[in-house]
Amino acid sequence: xxxxxxxxxxxxxxxxxxxxxxxxxxxxxxxxxxxxxxxxxxxxxxxxxxxxxxxxxxxxxxxxxxxxxxxxxxxxxxxxxxxxxxxxxxxxxxxxxxxxxxxxxxxxxxxxxxxxxxxxxxxxxxxxxxxxxxxxxxxxxxxxxxxxxxxxxxxxxxxxxxxxxxxxxxxxxxxxxxxxxxxxxxxxxxxxxxxxxxxxxxxxxxxxxxxxxxxxxxxxxxxxxxxxxxxxxxxxxxxxxxxxxxxxx
Amino acid sequence: xxxxxxxxxxxxxxxxxxxxxxxxxxxxxxxxxxxxxxxxxxxxxxxxxxxxxxxxxxxxxxxxxxxxxxxxxxxxxxxxxxxxxxxxxxxxxxxxxxxxxxxxxxxxxxxxxxxxxxxxxxxxxxxxxxxxxxxxxxxxxxxxxxxxxxxxxxxxxxxxxxxxxxxxxxxxxxxxxxxxxxxxxxxxxxxxxxxxxxxxxxxxxxxxxxxxxxxxxxxxxxxxxxxxxxxxxxxxxxxxxxxxxxxxx
DNA sequence: ATGTAAATTGCAATATTGTGCAAATTTGTA
DNA sequence: TACAAATTTGCACAATATTGCAATTTACAT
Numbered sequence: 001x002x003x004x005x006x007x008x009x010x011x012x013x014x015x016x017x018x019x020x021x022x023x024x025x026x027x028x029x030x031x032x033x034x035x036x037x038x039x040x041x042x043x044x045x046x047x048x049x050x051x052x053x054x055x056x057x058x059x060x061x062x063x064x065x066x067x068x069x070x071x072x073x074x075x076x077x078x079x080x081x082x083x084x085x086x087x088x089x090x091x092x093x094x095x096x097x098x099x100x101x102x103x104x105x106x107x108x109x110x111x112x113x114x115x116x117x118x119x120x121x122x123x124x125x126x127x128x129x130x131x132x133x134x135x136x137x138x139x140x141x142x143x144x145x146x147x148x149x150x151x152x153x154x155x156x157x158x159x160x161x162x163x164x165x166x167x168x169x170x171x172x173x174x175x176x177x178x179x180x181x182x183x184x185x186x187x188x189x190x191x192x193x194x195x196x197x198x199x200x201x202x203x204x205x206x207x208x209x210x211x212x213x214x215x216x217x218x219x220x221x222x223x224x225x226x227x228x229x230x231x232x233x234x235x236x237x238x239x240x241x242x243x244x245x246x247x248x249x
Numbered sequence: 250x251x252x253x254x255x256x257x258x259x260x261x262x263x264x265x266x267x268x269x270x271x272x273x274x275x276x277x278x279x280x281x282x283x284x285x286x287x288x289x290x291x292x293x294x295x296x297x298x299x300x301x302x303x304x305x306x307x308x309x310x311x312x313x314x315x316x317x318x319x320x321x322x323x324x325x326x327x328x329x330x331x332x333x334x335x336x337x338x339x340x341x342x343x344x345x346x347x348x349x350x351x352x353x354x355x356x357x358x359x360x361x362x363x364x365x366x367x368x369x370x371x372x373x374x375x376x377x378x379x380x381x382x383x384x385x386x387x388x389x390x391x392x393x394x395x396x397x398x399x400x401x402x403x404x405x406x407x408x409x410x411x412x413x414x415x416x417x418x419x420x421x422x423x424x425x426x427x428x429x430x431x432x433x434x435x436x437x438x439x440x441x442x443x444x445x446x447x448x449x450x451x452x453x454x455x456x457x458x459x460x461x462x463x464x465x466x467x468x469x470x471x472x473x474x475x476x477x478x479x480x481x482x483x484x485x486x487x488x489x490x491x492x493x494x495x496x497x498x
Numbered sequence: 499a500t501g502t503a504a505a506t507t508g509c510a511a512t513a514t515t516g517t518g519c520a521a522a523t524t525t526g527t528a
Numbered sequence: 529t530a531c532a533a534a535t536t537t538g539c540a541c542a543a544t545a546t547t548g549c550a551a552t553t554t555a556c557a558t
Contacts, residue, residue: 002268002303003516007312022534032518037535046313047327047356050379053525053534059356059376122374122387129394138371138399140389140407145378150387154407158389161403252506271544281508286545302515302544381525499558506553514545524535 001029006039014049014058021055060126076206076230081105083228083249084168084204090114092165095194096121098149098187099170101204103127109134118162120155120190121170123148137162144186151186159193167198169224171205173212176240179221181214188216200225202249207231211240221246255280255288263298263307270304322353325455325479330354332477332498333417333453339363341414344443345370347398347436348419350453352376358383367411369404369439370419372397386411393435400435408442416447418473420454422461425489428470430463437465449474451498456480460489470495 006029013020022033022040029036044051049058081104088094088109093116096102102119106127114133117124120141128136141155169191173181180203182188195201201224210229221227226247231238233248241248255278262269271282271289278285293300299311308314330353337343337358342365345351351368355376363382366373369390377385390404418440422430429452431437444450450473459478470476475496480487482497490497 002270002301002306004301004306004310004312005268008310011312034518035516038516041360043312044360045357047322047330047353048313050356050376051360052379053381057379059352061375120389122371125371125374125392128392129397132394136392138387138389138392140369140387140399140404143374143377143385143387145381148374148378150389154386154410155389158403158407282544283509284507287507500556501558502556504553504555507551509549509551510547511549512545512547514543516543517541519539519541520537521539522535522537524533526531526533528529528531 003039006031006036007043010036010039010043010056011048014056018061019055019057025055074206077101077104078108079230080204080206080228081108084202085109087166087168087200087202088113088115089165092116093118093162095119095159095162095164095167095198096124097168097170097190097194098123098144098147099204101206102168102170105168105204118159118164120150120159121148122150139190142186147187149187149190151184151190153189155186156189156193159190160197162197164194164198165200167194167201169194169201169203171209172203172218173209173214174203174205174221174227174241175211175213176221176244178213178217180218180224182216182218183214185216188218191218195219195223202226202228202247204228207235207237210237252288255285256292259285259288259292259305260297263305267310268304268306274304322356323455326350326353327357328479329453329455329477330357333451334358336415336417336449336451337362337364338414341365342367342411344368344408344411344413344416344447345373346417346419346439346443347372347396348453350455351417351419354417354453367408367413369399369408370397371399388439396433396436398436398439400433400439404435405438405442408439409446411446413443413447414449416443416450418443418450418452420458421452421467422458422463423452423454423470423476423490424460424462425470425493427462427466429467429473431465431467432463434465437467440467444468444472451475451477451496453477456486459486 022036025036026033040051040056043049049056084105096119098121103123106124113131116135118137120139139155139158141150142152144151203224221244228249238248271285274285275282289300289305292298298305333354345368347370352372355373365384367386369388377383388404388407390399391401393400452473470493477498487497
């Protein structure tokens with residue numbers, strides 16, 4: 001088999017699936033992983049794909065979708081997303097922060113959605129691009145690869161410049177007494193700023209995040225307007241969060 | 250069998266299958282592989298196919314050409330990109346603004362590149378995500394779908410907060426007397442701010458942008474350090490830009 | 499026709515390039 | 529920090545290319 005045929009195969013796969021790994025390519029093409037590695041290096045050098053640890057991805061690959069599908073598009077997240085959509089009204093200004101749940105919300109938006117979206121979540125950009133009537137305002141800062149969101153003081157001070165009708169707060173840990181907490185301080189600070197500047201804040205969390213804590217405290221539960229989970233409103237696992245004056249959706 | 254018959258046979262096969270290897274051709278045509286090799290060399294020389302190690306492929310199947318993305322990744326842009334890469338040094342802080350040429354530059358970066366990149370170009374985010382050692386700083390603002398870049402006063406004032414060693418300025422119009430001009434004011438203003446805060450600015454432009462003007466003036470030619478085009482440095486089309494004190498690359 | 503020069507072909511020696519393997523190093527993660 | 533996985537590097541071997549050369553064929557003027 002000609003080397004060029006391998007190149008073609010690799011590029012086709014990358015184009016179709018957005019990514020490819022050494023192991024399976026080596027199997028399909030019947031050569032060693034070393035050879036595939038060298039092929040990919042050569043293709044990378046020509047700017048035709050991006051070499052990453054373990055394989056290669058296409059240029060246009062949304063960074064968050066690189067994580068496995070189950071985590072990205074679980075049924076739980078779809079349920080949360082559909083509930084969250086009900087809150088967004090035409091013409092509003094909406095804050096959204098990082099997290100894949102937020103991306104699922106965005107991908108469920110109706111095609112003619114018309115509002116202003118302010119976000120530090122870079123994974124939203126390609127999604128929102130498709131909605132001609134959404135005005136997208138990006139909050140800059142230091143890009144964090146893990147969350148695909150911008151963070152840092154710059155992000156916070158930019159967020160401070162906008163006043164929103166609604167804030168959909170991405171997945172975080174919630175606990176009755178200790179409130180909402182985040183893994184990273186940089187993320188938590190952005191959340192605090194958005195909370196401060198939004199008329200209504202709803203936290204999005206799947207049931208695994210209930211009764212859990214992380215190490216950076218964002219706010220008390222009573223500071224938010226409502227909590228959106230994948231559970232029915234009358235589920236017993238939500239009992240701890242009743243009578244706090246927050247809406248359970 | 251006449252040489253011309255062999256040529257015909259080889260070309261037919263290449264046209265039908267897109268590829269051919271010496272071994273099978275030698276068998277089919279009853280000549281040695283050396284002869285086939287020479288045939289293919291001759292055809293290659295006449296531009297009728299592409300000689301590769303082990304055989305030949307058709308031009309249309311050349312994985313290293315950019316058929317399905319000719320618009321996006323033209324040969325011109327590749328040339329510009331490779332020249333621009335030489336300017337980026339480890340540890341530097343680099344500004345890049347919008348434009349697809351800039352994206353091509355990014356996709357040619359070596360995998361272990363290590364520097365700080367400050368940009369308003371959202372199309373760079375997925376590309377740069379793959380480079381673990383590039384610190385990416387996003388300049389926020391109003392996202393423009395057409396250019397996939399953030400624009401507006403916010404973007405400018407954020408750009409003002411960084412001081413760069415190098416600024417690679419995306420495609421714009423250049424004219425000897427009228428200098429560099431941009432299509433949109435919002436884009437032009439970001440360019441001006443980056444220019445101001447960068448030690449060295451290089452403009453990237455394909456030959457079609459030379460001796461052209463747009464309607465928002467960015468700066469004089471003498472304000473930039475150099476001009477990177479797809480032309481060789483001694484091309485006559487660059488004559489207008491000599492003796493202005495700028496480097497032609 | 500026929501001899502001669504030029505072109506073509508196959509072959510062998512040499513050079514170059516591609517491939518797989520293993521050790522050493524780096525990287526990511528618990 | 530330490531462990532496991534991935535990557536880089538150097539190397540030997542295999543595959544393919546190139547080159548020079550001699551044998552053969554072709555072209556063509558006489």
